Amino acid sequence: MRKEIPIAVSFLAGASIVLGFFLNVPFFKVTASRQLLNWAVIVAAFALALGAGNLTRIHVTNAAKRGKHWPYSIILLVCLYGYLGLGLWRGASDSIYQWWFNGALVPGNSTVFSLNGFFIISAAYRTWRLRNWRAALLVGTAILVVLGRVGIGQAMWPALGPISDWIMTYPNAAGMRGIMIGAALGTISLGLRIILGIERGHLGVES
Amino acid sequence: MESKPDLPYRLQNIDTRIIHALILILILLPLLRPIGLPVQISAGTRAAYNAIEAIPAGSLVLWAYEMNAANEPELMPAAIAWFHHLMRKRCKIVAFSIYSEEAPIFAQKAFETVGKEYNYVYGEEFVVMPFRAGMETAVAAIGRDIHGVFPTDFFGNRTDTMPLMQEIKGLSDFAILLKTSGWGPDVFVRQMVTVYGIPMVANCTGIVAPGAMAYLSAGQIQGLVGALTGAAEYEQLLRRPGTAAAMMDAQSTTHMLTVILVLLGNVGFYASRRGPKGGR
Numbered sequence: 001m002r003k004e005i006p007i008a009v010s011f012l013a014g015a016s017i018v019l020g021f022f023l024n025v026p027f028f029k030v031t032a033s034r035q036l037l038n039w040a041v042i043v044a045a046f047a048l049a050l051g052a053g054n055l056t057r058i059h060v061t062n063a064a065k066r067g068k069h070w071p072y073s074i075i076l077l078v079c080l081y082g083y084l085g086l087g088l089w090r091g092a093s094d095s096i097y098q099w100w101f102n103g104a105l106v107p108g109n110s111t112v113f114s115l116n117g118f119f120i121i122s123a124a125y126r127t128w129r130l131r132n133w134r135a136a137l138l139v140g141t142a143i144l145v146v147l148g149r150v151g152i153g154q155a156m157w158p159a160l161g162p163i164s165d166w167i168m169t170y171p172n173a174a175g176m177r178g179i180m181i182g183a184a185l186g187t188i189s190l191g192l193r194i195i196l197g198i199e200r201g202h203l204g205v206e207s
Numbered sequence: 208m209e210s211k212p213d214l215p216y217r218l219q220n221i222d223t224r225i226i227h228a229l230i231l232i233l234i235l236l237p238l239l240r241p242i243g244l245p246v247q248i249s250a251g252t253r254a255a256y257n258a259i260e261a262i263p264a265g266s267l268v269l270w271a272y273e274m275n276a277a278n279e280p281e282l283m284p285a286a287i288a289w290f291h292h293l294m295r296k297r298c299k300i301v302a303f304s305i306y307s308e309e310a311p312i313f314a315q316k317a318f319e320t321v322g323k324e325y326n327y328v329y330g331e332e333f334v335v336m337p338f339r340a341g342m343e344t345a346v347a348a349i350g351r352d353i354h355g356v357f358p359t360d361f362f363g364n365r366t367d368t369m370p371l372m373q374e375i376k377g378l379s380d381f382a383i384l385l386k387t388s389g390w391g392p393d394v395f396v397r398q399m400v401t402v403y404g405i406p407m408v409a410n411c412t413g414i415v416a417p418g419a420m421a422y423l424s425a426g427q428i429q430g431l432v433g434a435l436t437g438a439a440e441y442e443q444l445l446r447r448p449g450t451a452a453a454m455m456d457a458q459s460t461t462h463m464l465t466v467i468l469v470l471l472g473n474v475g476f477y478a479s480r481r482g483p484k485g486g487r
């Protein structure tokens with residue numbers, strides 16, 4: 001019963017949503033699928049609380065045992081619950097809450113993200129070597145797009161802009177579409193396997 | 208005694224600290240002394256502009272405002288440009304977020320910045336919804352029942368009493384769906400565009416723009432504003448230069464640096480292969 005009930009629930013929930021798309025039956029089209037989707041939003045909210053709880057457990061243990069980088073665990077817990085408390089107490093539109101958000105989170109997060117630029121340029125310099133014709137094709141295309149997307153490249157050679165656009169619209173889009181269709185077919189197949197109870201990995205059982 | 212590395216070796220192995228210092232200088236200089244290089248308008252940005260321009264004045268607009276603190280510098284300029292474009296037409300905007308918890312704060316911030324200029328009234332012409340967990344399922348749920356998913360707005364006000372929300376019966380009431388995020392439009396294409404036939408325009412970070420091009424060329428989205436370049440192009444189309452135009456010079460110089468470094472590395476690579484030692 002520990003396996004059969006979750007499989008039955010998966011089947012009923014999954015089948016209702018799928019039937020809601022294909023059948024013009026009010027029960028499936030409106031009632032069942034709408035209700036189930038609203039429930040899913042509520043269940044997902046619990047997952048956030050579960051994540052916060054798990055993070056707390058890991059870092060409280062680490063701090064208590066003076067584990068690796070334990071002072072960071074304390075900083076994390078203070079920030080997590082301090083900011084949560086501030087939000088609950090003063091509300092998200094409060095000026096102090098907003099000040100912390102705009103003054104700490106935004107510049108900190110943006111800084112980490114902007115480091116990508118430094119690493120990408122450094123990595124391009126070290127790896128874009130014309131070792132064979134395939135590498136030459138890749139590097140040549142990359143340079144055309146890199147220059148064609150900015151003013152300096154377009155000022156040097158006005159045709160670079162349209163060339164970059166063409167590369168993005170045709171060869172790039174064609175390749176991406178192939179990857180996406182492949183991924184979509186895989187998703188449909190996995191979805192069907194879960195609905196039909198063939199795939200049981202999410203229940204902690206071998207399929 | 209160890210011999211000094213030869214030129215081809217040094218060309219291939221420039222110290223990372225020097226590269227990072229050059230990047231920093233080439234970002235800062237154009238920001239301090241802008242060059243003002245014009246950018247050509249790409250097909251995706253022009254299509255996005257035309258799609259928004261085509262909606263009737265006063266239309267309802269649904270905006271998946273999935274901005275976060277990391278991608279805010281890259282996405283905010285285009286979002287500001289969109290706000291200007293929509294507010295010029297007095298469109299009524301409903302902003303929501305499914306993937307980014309902090310997005311409502313950014314939406315409200317942008318609204319407060321631009322809305323004042325157009326005397327926009329919150330609740331009548333703009334409303335920002337709170338974050339909802341659930342990812343793709345939540346997007347599907349909004350499609351089926353937007354009022355059920357958002358009984359209150361970001362500030363806790365009841366949405367059923369808001370004049371703007373009273374105009375909305377379902378997703379088909381919206382003239383267009385906008386999406387601002389650091390990932391592709393796939394989820395919204397699957398759950399909103401395909402199901403309800405609502406036209407969509409996307410704004411995404413540079414790293415995901417190539418993937419999003421597939422949806423544009425297939426006609427599943429009507430326009431694509433890719434990263435800061437797209438934002439600068441959009442500002443040009445609006446004839447309202449903003450922060451993106453200023454930042455594009457810095458992008459120009461760093462892109463040029465990338466190309467020069469790649470060329471230097473390859474010169475060193477070939478010189479080392481043809482040299483007397485046969486390379487290192």
